[in-house]
Amino acid sequence: MENRRIGLLYILPWLIGLVIFTIYPFVTSLILSFTNYNIINAPQFIGIQNYVNMFHDSTFWTSFTATLEYVVITVPLKLIFSLFIAFILNYKLKGINFYRTAYYIPSILGGNIAIAVLWKFVFANTGLVNQVLGVFGIKPVGWFSTGLGAIFTISALRVWEFGSTMVIFLAGLKDIPQELYEAAAVDGAGKIKTFFKVTIPLLTPIIFFNLVMQLIQAFQEFNGPYMITQGGPLYKTYLLPMMIYDNSFKFFNMGYGSAISWFLFIIIMIFTMFVFSSSKYWVFYSDEGGGES
Amino acid sequence: MNNETAFNNINLRMDKGYRKREFRRKVNLAIRYAILTIGAIIMLYPIVWLVGASFKTNSEIFSSISFIPKKIDFTPYVKGWITGTQYTFATYYLNTFKYVIPKVIFTVVSSVLTAYGFSRFDFPFKKPLFAILISTMFLPQIVLRIPLYLFWKQLHLLDTFIPLYANDIFAAEAFFVFMIIQFMRGIPKELDEAAKIDGCNSFTILTRILLPVITPAIVSVTIFQFMWSMNDFMGPLIYISTVSKYPVSIALKMAMDATSGNFEWNKIIAMSVIALIPSIVVFFSAQKYFVEGISTSGLKG
Structure with a gap:
C-alpha cells in the first residue's frame, strides 16, 4: 500500500530528530554518569563511583532537600490559586477579559530573565515588598538572608505565574454541562457541596494533567535560583538543576553532572509514576467526555 | 374576589423570593469582583512598578511604593541602551532574533x-510511535x-546559534506537534477525500486544503514558540560564549x-523593560490566540 509509506515520510524528520536529539543524548547521559569526564581527557569508566560520591556529598543533600521544598511549596500553591481564580472567573462577569489577561500575563512574561531581575528588586531589603510591609507596620524582612526567606522568594515567582494553569482550568470549567449544576440544585445541594461533589470530580482529569506538568517543570527550575538567589544563603536554594549546571558547565565535571541529572530524572519519574498509579483512585473520566482525542 | 387575593398573595411571595435572590446574586457578584480586583492588583503591580521605576532616580527606587516617578527621566534608558559594553542593545536584539526567528519557522514547518x-x-508502528511522541x-x-x-562541541558548533534551533528542524518539541494534531483531528476527512478526487496529491491536500483551515493553530504555535525562545536563558547561557553574540537575556x-558594585539600578531596570517590550507587544496583539492555544492543547490530552 502506497499510502502507508507516505505517512512515514511525513513523520520522518521527527523520527530522525527523535534519535539524534532525544534517544542518543538520553542513553549517552546514562553512560556518562558512570565515567569520569572533564572534556579534555577521554571519559574513564569508574562504575558507580559518581553515585557513591554524590551520596557522600553534603552539598548534594542540601541541594536535594531544597529542591523537594521548592516543589512541595510551589506545585500545590500554584494549583490551588489557579483553580480558585478560575472558579471565580467562571461566571458571567463584565470585564472578564481584563481579569483573565491580568492573571495570565505573569505566566507569559515570568520566564523572561528581566522578571528575575525585577524579583531581586521587589524582595531587596528596601525593596517593594518590605516597603509595603512597612505601611502595615511590619519590620523589613531579610528575604535573601535566611534559607526560608530565599526559598519563599523563588517559590513566589513560580506561584505568581499561575495564569497558564488557570486558563486550562477555566476551559475545563466551561466544559462542565450546565444540566449537572441544575440537577445538583434540584437535589438541594448548596454551593460548597456542589463545588466538591460536582465541579471537583469533573475537573480531576485536568487537575491530574496540571499536576503532572507542574511537577516535571518545578523539579527543573533553574532561572530563579541562578539569577535571584545564586543558590544562597548557604546552598539553601541551590536547586539540583543549578548544581547540575555548575558541575557540568562551570567545573566541566561531565560525569558527575550526568549522575546528578539521572538522579533528578529518577526522582521526577518516581513522583510522576506515583501520581499516575494513584490516579485510578481519584481521577474520574466521564463517559461522554472520554470519547474525544 | 377570593381568587384574586390568592393570586396577589402568590405574586407578593414570588416578589419577596425574587428580591432575596437578587440581593444574594449582587452580594455574590460584589465578592467576586473584590477578590478578582485585589488579586489583579497584586499580580500586575510588580510589572507596573518596574516600568515606573525605570524612570526614577536610584534613591527614589528604594524609597517609594508608588510606581509614579517624581520626575520622568529618560537617562536610564539611554544608559541602558548603550549598556556598559562595546555593543548596544541593538546588537543583542539582533543576536536574539538570529535564533528566535529560525526557531519559530522551523518549529511551524516541521510540526505541521x-x-x-x-x-x-x-x-x-503508528501507535507506539505516537505514544513515544x-x-x-x-x-x-x-x-x-x-x-x-558534547555533541555540538564535536561538530565545532559551540558558540554559534545553530544548537539553539537545530532540534526544531526535526519537530523536537512534541507539545507543538500535539497542538496541531488536536486541531487537525477536528477537520472532517471528507475534505481531503474531495480534494483527492479533484486530483490533489497528499502534499497539495496539506498546502491547499488543510493549511488555510489550521491557520489559528499555526498562529498559536508561532507566538508560543516566540515567547518561549525569547525567554530561553539556559540555552544561550550554555552555548554562547562571545559577548558580540550575546542575546538580550545573557546581556541582561x-x-x-557588572552593576552589583556601582548601584546603577535604574539603568538595569530600564534594560529589563527594554527586554520585555517584544513579548508584551506580541502578547497584546495576539491575546486571543494565547488563551485558545493553551486551552485546546492542554485540555484535550
Missing part, C-alpha cells in the same frame, strides 16, 4: 508535517543537556553582574 503524518495517515512531552529535558553540549545577566 509531523502532525499531518500522524493525524491523516496509517503506517506501521506524547511521552517526550513529559521527558525532563535537563537529562539531555550534557550529551547535547552580564549587566546585572
